[in-house]
Amino acid sequence: MGQRGVTPVPAPNAENGRLRVAAERRDRMRARLLETVLALYQPGRDNAALVIDDVIRAADVSRGTFYKYFQSIEQAVDELGENLTGGMVADFRALFAAESDPAVLAIGGSAMTMLRAWHDPRWGGFTCRVDYVDYFARASALDALVRDALCAARDSGQMRFGSLDVAVDLIVGMTVEARRRLIRAPESPLGYIDEMLACTFAGLGMEPVVFARARNSAFARISEGAGSLLWWSTDLAA
Known part of the structure; x- marks a missing residue:
């Protein structure tokens, strides 16, 4: 008989797969934010006044998402x-x-x-x-x-x-x-x-x-x- 209330332990391969997908998702977001900074940080722009709001608006992400990766511009x-x-x-x-x-x-x-x-x-x-x-x-x-x-x-x-x-x-x-x-x-x-x-x-x-x-x-x-x-x-x- 199966035990009630016991959460099945994920197979090692399944767990590794989830960790890999999560890491890839984080890498993509970090790259997306840096790509946005590169696009904004060009000659002719007022980069001295560049703030986090500029990045999150251009990247279409939340402020919290930005702060997960970087503490500042x-x-x-x-x-x-x-x-x-x-x-x-x-x-x-x-x-x-x-x-x-x-x-x-x-x-x-x-x-x-x-x-x-x-x-x-x-x-x-x-x-x-x-x-x-x-x-x-x-x-x-x-x-x-x-x-x-x-x-x-x-x-x-x-x-x-x-x-x-x-x-x-x-x-x-x-x-x-x-x-x-x-x-x-x-x-x-x-x-x-x-x-x-x-x-x-x-x-x-x-x-x-x-x-x-x-x-x-x-x-x-x-x-x-x-x-x-x-x-x-x-x-x-x-």
Whole structure:
């Protein structure tokens, strides 16, 4: 005879399935909220006045739903910045993992940043904001990549500059302004990127012949690996 009042214990597989579905639902909602922040946090909007009500209205969710995932707009923006930075670092490492030439690494990182802003304007719009520049200083993986490449290029005689901080700030500042320009789709984006790279690295003491070789190698690696980049637009590349 069955026992009355005893709740059946779910089978382990059924319980695991429910937990997986719940986790997937939470991941989708978190991604939805971050996608909404990205859409709202673009140039031309009054982001200084952005409040939680703007996000919940655009995402069509309740205030309580937002607070299940984030304590503030600032926390959501920080997480979005971490995600975008982490993705870019992963892309760079995937394409340049076998590269040992510091000049190619320095140029390749700068080129990829500008190319993504051209191919993915929403990414460019978010990452060229002033607060993202502040975030860059706290993003140790990205900051280390830039510093290591510049320092190695200087030590090998490929560049000539005194302060590493000045060199890093020049690269970061250049890519911020370039992203602002590229999301507005200039007449010749590739020509703009080429000249911006040439002027920047000339300012860091790189000889034209060294720049030309490193630039060609960097773009060859990007071209070869473009198919693995989720943000790459074949229409723009053509």
